[in-house]
Amino acid sequence: MNKSHLRQKIRAQRNALSPLKQQIHAKKITKKIVGSGLLRHAKKVAVYLAADGEINTDEIISLCNKNKIKVFLPCIQADKTLLFRQLGKHKTLKKNRFGILEPHISQPQCAIQQLDIIFMPLVAFDRRGNRLGMGGGFYDRTLASDRMRHKYQTKFVGLAHAIQEIELQPSEWDVSLDGVVTEREVIWF
Numbered sequence: 001m002n003k004s005h006l007r008q009k010i011r012a013q014r015n016a017l018s019p020l021k022q023q024i025h026a027k028k029i030t031k032k033i034v035g036s037g038l039l040r041h042a043k044k045v046a047v048y049l050a051a052d053g054e055i056n057t058d059e060i061i062s063l064c065n066k067n068k069i070k071v072f073l074p075c076i077q078a079d080k081t082l083l084f085r086q087l088g089k090h091k092t093l094k095k096n097r098f099g100i101l102e103p104h105i106s107q108p109q110c111a112i113q114q115l116d117i118i119f120m121p122l123v124a125f126d127r128r129g130n131r132l133g134m135g136g137g138f139y140d141r142t143l144a145s146d147r148m149r150h151k152y153q154t155k156f157v158g159l160a161h162a163i164q165e166i167e168l169q170p171s172e173w174d175v176s177l178d179g180v181v182t183e184r185e186v187i188w189f
Helices: 003-016 019-036 059-065 139-145 146-151
Strands: 044-046 071-078 082-086 093-095 099-103 117-120 155-159 179-181 185-188
Touching: 019 059, 019 179, 044 185, 059 071, 071 099, 071 139, 082 099, 082 139, 117 139
Parallel strands: 044 071, 044 117, 117 155, 155 179
Antiparallel strands: 071 082, 093 099, 179 185
């Protein structure tokens, strides 16, 4: 099955989960993150705002705020890369060309190597740390594949429903994950 059909299939499965099931999974994932100690020493964390059945990150954002961890959101740039801007206290957000909310341009930005964790959305993942995104390549282009990984102490962690696990054939430009958190478990690669 090609990546386009695979994306459609997994997105349909993900979107078939009821709103209640989605909410339960988001809560369980937040508890797994707390239990893993992943945020214990974090000072700056990037998350995304959920769309299209992705794991809702509102509780993770609240948890970070309670623990005085600065939260950054991805902002899509003209060159199809991401810039991470701080989520302000007043949540001054604007919609990008895909209808996804982003912090206003006046919000401070953070370089990737200064982030402790980037929680990434995904369509599918496997037990080898491979990730299938929505197809735009924004994270892969920004993180410049594993060739740049040695420069970062940043952890790349996917958030997913357990049903999104499948066997993947990665492309050479795909960024691999350090871990994935599902409602069932924390998986480290």
